[in-house]
Each structure stands twice: as C-alpha cells, then as structure tokens.
Amino acid sequence: MRVMDSNLPIGAASPDAANSEKSHRWYPEGTHITIRGLTKRFQDATIYDGFDLDIPKGKIVSVFGPNGCGKSTLINMISGILPYDAGQILFEGKEARDTRIGYVFQNYREAVFPWMRAIDNIRYPLQYLEIAKGERQARLDRLVESFEVKFDLNRYPYQMSGGQQQLVSIMRALVVDPEVLFLDEPFSALDYEMVMFLRERLQKVLTERQTTTMLVSHDLDEAVLLADEVLLLTKRPTRVAENLPFDVPRPRTADTTLSPAFITTKTRALEIFQREVRKP
Amino acid sequence: MSAISERTAARLRPLVGMAVLIALWAFVHATRAIDPVLLPSPMEALAAFWNGIAHGTLWGDFYKTIVRTLSSFGLALVISVPLGIVLGSNEKIYQSIEFAIDFFRSTPASAMFPLFLVLFGVGEATKIAVAAFGAALAILFNVAYGVMSARKQRQLAAKVMGAPRWRVLTDVILLESMPQVFVGMRSGVSIALVIVIVAEMFIGSTDGLGQRIMNAQTIFDMPDMYASIFAAGLLGYVMNLVFLMAERRFVHWGGK
Numbered sequence: 001m002r003v004m005d006s007n008l009p010i011g012a013a014s015p016d017a018a019n020s021e022k023s024h025r026w027y028p029e030g031t032h033i034t035i036r037g038l039t040k041r042f043q044d045a046t047i048y049d050g051f052d053l054d055i056p057k058g059k060i061v062s063v064f065g066p067n068g069c070g071k072s073t074l075i076n077m078i079s080g081i082l083p084y085d086a087g088q089i090l091f092e093g094k095e096a097r098d099t100r101i102g103y104v105f106q107n108y109r110e111a112v113f114p115w116m117r118a119i120d121n122i123r124y125p126l127q128y129l130e131i132a133k134g135e136r137q138a139r140l141d142r143l144v145e146s147f148e149v150k151f152d153l154n155r156y157p158y159q160m161s162g163g164q165q166q167l168v169s170i171m172r173a174l175v176v177d178p179e180v181l182f183l184d185e186p187f188s189a190l191d192y193e194m195v196m197f198l199r200e201r202l203q204k205v206l207t208e209r210q211t212t213t214m215l216v217s218h219d220l221d222e223a224v225l226l227a228d229e230v231l232l233l234t235k236r237p238t239r240v241a242e243n244l245p246f247d248v249p250r251p252r253t254a255d256t257t258l259s260p261a262f263i264t265t266k267t268r269a270l271e272i273f274q275r276e277v278r279k280p
Numbered sequence: 281m282s283a284i285s286e287r288t289a290a291r292l293r294p295l296v297g298m299a300v301l302i303a304l305w306a307f308v309h310a311t312r313a314i315d316p317v318l319l320p321s322p323m324e325a326l327a328a329f330w331n332g333i334a335h336g337t338l339w340g341d342f343y344k345t346i347v348r349t350l351s352s353f354g355l356a357l358v359i360s361v362p363l364g365i366v367l368g369s370n371e372k373i374y375q376s377i378e379f380a381i382d383f384f385r386s387t388p389a390s391a392m393f394p395l396f397l398v399l400f401g402v403g404e405a406t407k408i409a410v411a412a413f414g415a416a417l418a419i420l421f422n423v424a425y426g427v428m429s430a431r432k433q434r435q436l437a438a439k440v441m442g443a444p445r446w447r448v449l450t451d452v453i454l455l456e457s458m459p460q461v462f463v464g465m466r467s468g469v470s471i472a473l474v475i476v477i478v479a480e481m482f483i484g485s486t487d488g489l490g491q492r493i494m495n496a497q498t499i500f501d502m503p504d505m506y507a508s509i510f511a512a513g514l515l516g517y518v519m520n521l522v523f524l525m526a527e528r529r530f531v532h533w534g535g536k
Contacts, residue, residue, distance in 0.1 A: 081436045103440040110433040114533035115455050124451075128442035158536035176441070 027093050032057035032180065032212040033078060038087035040073060047073055049237040051087070058210035062223035064269065065233030065241070066277050071216045074238075075182045078214070079103050091179060099180065100129070102173030102211075106185040108166040112157045118164075119153040122171045129176055143175050146208070147201050163194030170198065174205060181206070183215040187222065196254060199226065207250050220273070224266045225252055232269060234276045242272045320503045328503035329510055338492070338504075342511050345489040348404075348476045349519070352411035353469045359412075360420035360468075361461070367420070368427025368457070369449060385421055389414030389475050393483065407479040414475050415468035422464025426457030459534045462527040469519050477512055489515070 027034050033055035040048040047070040055061055055078075063071045076082035078089050080096030081103070091099040105111040112121050122143070126136040144153065147167065157165050166186060173181060187195040203226065206213055217223040224230055224246055232241040246265045248256060256262055302322050308314055309321045320328075332338025367374045389410055396413070400406040430453045438448045480490025489512045496505035527534070 079440055081440050100442075101440055103437065105433060105437065107433060110431055111437050113434060113452070113455070114536065115531075124438075125441035156533060158533055172441075 027090065028054065030056055032092060034088075034090050035078065036088045038077065038089065039085045040070070040077060041085055046237045048077075048084070048087075051238065053231075053240060055212065055214065056229065057092075057212050059228040060206060060213040060215060060226055061229045061231050062227035063214060063216045063231045063233065064218075064220060064223040064273065065238070066235050066273070069233045069235055069238045071218075071233065072184050074233075075184060075214050075216055079180075079182045100176050100178045102176065102178035102181040104166070104170050104173050104181070104183045104186045106188055108162065108169045108189070111169050112165055112172070114157050117154050117156055118160065118168045121157065121168050122153070122175050125172060125176045139175060139177070143171055146205055147171060161194075163190045163198065166190060166194075167198060167201075170202060174209075174211075177209065178211060181211050181213045183213065185216055185218060188218065200251060200253065202226075203251050220266060220269060221257055224262060224269060225256060230265070230269055232272050232276070235279060241276050242269075244269055244272075317500065318502060320506065324503045325506035325510070329507035332504065332507050332511075338507060338511060341487050341489050341492045341508070342515070344487045345473075345476055345480065345512070346515065348407055348480075348488065349411065349469065349473045349515075352408045352476065353415055353465075353472045355408065355412040356415035356419055356468055356472065357465070360416040360464075361423055364420045364423025364461075364464075365427055365449070365454070368424035369453065371428070374424060374428065381417060381421060381424075385417045389471070390478055393479070397483065402484045406483055407476060407485075410479060411472040411475040415472040418471055419461075419464040419468040422460050422467070423457065426460025426464075427453055429460070430456035458531045459527070462523065462531060466520060466523045466527075469523065470516060473512075473516050473519065 031054045033053075035051060035053040035055075038048050038051040038053075040046075063074060065071055073082065077084045078096070079101050089096065112118075113124065116124065119140075123136070123140055126139065129136075131139075149167070149171075151160065151164055153168075157168065160168070166189075170183075170186065187198060190198070199222075205211075215223070215226055217226075227246050230244040230246060232244065233239070234241045244265055246261075248259065248261050305319070305322050309316060309319055329338070333342070367377070392410055392413060393406075396406045396410045400409050434452045434456065435448050438452045443451060476488070477490040477493075479485070480488035481494045485491040489508055493505055493508045493512070496502070496508060
C-alpha cells in the first residue's frame with residue numbers, strides 16, 4: 001500500500017503500514033528508493049556507516065564524489081549485486097530481488113554475452129519476466145525502434161564497435177522496462193561522438209518512460225548535464241555532502257553545457273567537491 | 281617476389297621441417313650409415329603404410345586404437361565434466377580435494393597398470409579404464425579451473441537481470457569456461473591415446489597400433505614398424521586438429 005500523507009517526516013513509519021503486509025513497508029511519497037542505516041566495510045576500511053538516502057521516483061540522479069568514496073559501491077549495494085553489512089534498502093517498500101532492475105556496467109566488453117548475437121543479448125532478460133511471448137517480441141521491437149538502431153543486431157558483440165556494444169548493453173538493461181536503471185560510468189570508455197549519441201538516446205527514452213535512474217560518473221560535466229539531481233558525496237566514511245537540483249528542460253545537448261544555469265550548478269558542485277576533497 | 285608466390289611460399293613453409301627430416305632419412309639410408317634392415321628407405325616405409333591401409337591389417341589395428349581412445353575419452357568426459365563443474369563452483373570442496381587431484385594428476389597413469397589389471401582383469405576394460413583415468417584427471421582439473429576462474433561481471437549482469445543461480449551457471453559460467461574446457465579435452469584425448477598405445481603394447485593385446493608396433497619390432501619387419509608409428513602419429517595429430525577446429529567453431533568468441 002502507498003501512504004500519500006507527505007507531511008510525515010521522512011523515514012517515519014506510518015502506523016497503518018506497519019500493520020499491513022511486511023513486504024510493502026512505508027515510504028515517503030515521490031520517493032522510490034529509501035536507504036536507511038546502510039553500513040559497508042572492506043577489511044579495515046569503513047566505506048558507509050549508517051548512511052541514509054532517498055532517491056526520488058522517475059528522476060535521474062547523478063552520483064559524484066571524491067575518488068574511493070564508494071560511488072560504484074553504493075549503486076552495487078542498491079542494485080543488489082553487492083552485499084552490505086547492515087542497513088536497509090527498499091524500492092517503494094520492496095526488496096531489490098522483487099524489483100525489475102536494469103544495470104549498465106562501465107566495462108561493456110565483460111558485460112555483454114559474446115556467445116550471443118546482439119539481438120539475443122538484448123532479448124535475454126525478457127525470459128525472466130512473466131509476460132507472454134508475443135509481448136516479449138513487441139517490447140523488443142519497440143525498444144529497437146525507439147533507439148533507431150542503424151547497425152545490424154544479428155552480429156556478435158565482438159564484431160561491433162565499443163559504442164555499439166555499450167548501446168546493446170544499455171538496450172538489454174532497458175528492454176524489461178526497469179523500475180530502476182543503474183549506470184556505472186557507462187560512457188567513460190567511448191569516443192566523444194558516440195558519447196553524445198548515447199546521451200541523447202538515453203535521455204529520450206528515460207524521459208519518455210520516467211524511469212528512476214542512478215548514474216555514477218567521474219565526469220562532472222556529464223553528471224550535471226544528465227541529472228535532475230546531482231548527489232555529491234564526501235570522503236570516507238561517506239555521507240551526502242549536498243543534493244543539487246538541476247531542472248533545465250530536456251533534451252540537453254552539448255549546448256546546454258554553455259548555458260548560465262548549467263555553469264552555475266556546475267560551479268556550485270565543484271565548490272562542494274573541492275571543499276570535501278580538501279577536508280582531512 | 282610477386283604476391284602470389286609469396287603466399288605460396290608462406291603456405292609451404294610449415295612443411296619445410298618435414299621435408300628436411302625425410303631428406304635426411306633418405307640420405308642416411310642411401311649412405312648406409314645405419315643398417316638398412318633397421319632403417320628402411322622412406323619409400324619402403326610409405327609403401328608399407330599404403331599396403332597396410334589398402335590391403336593389409338593396418339587399418340584394422342588403426343581402427344581398434346581409435347575406438348579405444350575415443351571410448352576412454354568419452355568415459356572420461358562423462359565423468360569429469362559434471363564433477364569439474366561441481367568442484368569449480370564450490371570453492372570449499374575444491375580446496376579440500378585439490379591436493380588429491382594434483383597428486384594423481386602427477387602420477388604417471390602407466391604406474392597404475394598393475395592396479396587396474398587387478399581390478400579389471402586382462403582385457404579391454406583395463407585398457408579403457410586406465411586411459412579414461414588419465415584423461416579424466418586432466419579434463420577434471422581444467423573444467424574446475426575454467427569454472428572457478430570465470431570472470432565475475434557477466435555473472436553479476438545475469439544475476440541483476442533476474443537469473444536464478446542455476447541459470448547463471450548454465451548461461452554464463454559454463455560458456456565462460458568453454459575455452460579452458462577445450463584445453464582439458466585436447467590434453468585429455470592425447471593422454472588417452474598415449475595410454476591406449478602403451479596398454480596395447482604391454483597388456484595382452486591381439487590388435488591395436490601399440491601391439492602392431494611391438495610385433496613388427498619383434499619380427500624385424502621395420503617398414504611396418506615405421507608405418508605403424510607414423511599411423512599413431514597421424515592419429516594424434518588429426519585428433520588434436522579436430523578438437524582445435526571444433527573449438528574455433530564452437531567457441532567462436534574466444535580470444536576476441
């Protein structure tokens with residue numbers, strides 16, 4: 001059940017919800033992912049200690065922060081591919097395993113399945129959805145259409161360029177119409193022309209579908225350009241330094257990076273980043 | 281040099297070593313540096329090979345050795361592939377028996393002949409069992425290693441897409457480990473051939489290439505001995521080639 005009373009303080013449990021099914025716990029309205037008391041240690045280093053965060057529904061959130069603060073670690077824990085030591089992560093009250101998740105890795109070479117043709121790679125996750133066969137094909141066709149793919153999807157990944165492989169990887173993540181999409185530095189190994197093309201397509205699809213998205217980027221321009229919110233993290237043990245909104249209309253292109261609004265937000269983000277990096 | 285003749289030369293180059301060897305053989309035979317009874321001319325050996333295949337019993341022995349090698353290889357494969365997968369996907373089990381596998385892998389399989397003779401008697405079963413034993417350990421080790429060292433990211437990708445654990449195994453880990461499995465199969469089949477030939481020599485055989493080589497030597501039929509040795513070499517080479525070609529076809533993504 002959903003509780004629509006947004007006056008409740010964030011994180012407070014509604015008495016009604018507490019009595020209803022356990023799998024659907026209370027969450028604030030407009031919030032998709034609630035993270036409470038998240039704790040993660042690697043050997044001796046504590047990366048997260050009692051970390052709290054709310055991720056809004058249907059927005060693109062960029063995660064940016066100092067080296068080693070655990071940006072990828074954070075989205076890996078949220079997406080359920082990395083275990084954590086303590087805390088709770090819920091998607092509208094559900095666990096990650098009950099949520100349709102799309103994940104795009106930085107290293108597309110080791111993320112796509114080289115033994116399958118590109119089209120079969122994209123099709124692969126559909127088999128785990130409980131939908132009819134015809135619907136599967138329809139979803140695949142719709143996706144291929146909305147990305148206006150110009151190259152032959154019957155080729156194997158190793159016969160394609162890096163950008164094409166990453167596009168396949170992105171399409172594979174989107175074909176299930178994920179509730180949440182995670183992108184871990186998806187464009188960092190590609191040439192600029194390809195990056196511009198992929199950013200444009202991805203924004204188009206995500207805006208159409210209103211998919212909640214978390215993007216890890218080590219490029220501040222990219223982090224701001226694509227984001228509805230820029231989540232700035234501190235050094236370890238990691239906290240939220242600031243959450244900057246950026247609501248310039250889409251589609252945003254390379255020209256957006258020249259606009260005053262972009263420059264203001266980026267400058268502010270850079271100040272916060274430098275302040276955090278200089279802290280002992 | 282023109283492009284075409286350069287290409288022809290490149291294609292012929294691998295045969296140079298073989299040509300030099302045969303020329304040296306013919307030269308030694310012509311000068312009679314070695315007694316011609318012990319070293320017949322290359323042509324005599326080739327004629328013996330051709331006659332043996334076309335009219336004689338060489339083909340029958342050849343065939344027997346192929347059947348034995350492939351049966352023991354097949355047996356080894358059936359046992360060690362599933363076992364290797366279990367070992368490779370369970371680190372604790374692997375750690376507990378890694379030493380035992382390594383030990384037996386390092387033990388020459390020929391040292392096990394007497395033991396297998398006691399277990400299986402003097403017959404077909406013993407030859408196949410010893411050869412399968414040797415091949416199985418090589419395959420087992422490689423399958424387990426391949427499964428274990430399958431890189432993690434594709435497994436995570438499958439998991440995050442909602443694949444249950446067994447599907448991650450069948451859809452990702454097994455395919456990731458295929459190149460290593462082929463390494464194991466190639467070394468397994470060549471071990472099986474070696475052991476089958478030796479077993480045919482020493483464990484009461486009436487047929488097979490090993491027995492033929494031994495017999496030819498006993499009755500001083502040197503052309504036939506060389507012909508049989510050549511047949512055994514050819515068999516090993518062709519089997520390796522078949523596996524390489526199968527690998528290139530099946531693991532088409534390998535090395536890319």
